[in-house]
Amino acid sequence: MAQRLGKIVKILSNELYEKQLKDILKDISASSYDEAKKFKLYLDTIIVNIPTKAKKYKQSFYSEDKDIRDVEYEGYTIPFLFDEIDDTYLILAILIK
Numbered sequence: 001m002a003q004r005l006g007k008i009v010k011i012l013s014n015e016l017y018e019k020q021l022k023d024i025l026k027d028i029s030a031s032s033y034d035e036a037k038k039f040k041l042y043l044d045t046i047i048v049n050i051p052t053k054a055k056k057y058k059q060s061f062y063s064e065d066k067d068i069r070d071v072e073y074e075g076y077t078i079p080f081l082f083d084e085i086d087d088t089y090l091i092l093a094i095l096i097k
Helices: 015-031 033-048 050-056
Strands: 002-004 007-013 068-073 076-083 088-091
Touching (some): 015 033, 033 050, 033 076, 050 076, 050 088
Antiparallel strands (some): 002 007, 068 076, 076 088
């Protein structure tokens, strides 16, 4: 969970994202475990900070829904959805850019 303007917000991910991330980390760790660890740590930092920077990210290239935005990191695009009613951010996928 994170805070946004004094509110507690949730950051969740779906099964697709979890599977894709696991595959990416497996590929990276095949050449360097330390690089995979750094990649995951920095990615987690980006995701935790989404609530404070959500407006900065552009509308998703992969969707016409204005509530889906893209975070770009190390050649990957991470689309996420903000649900205002539940104050929840849902990480949808991690895609090769």
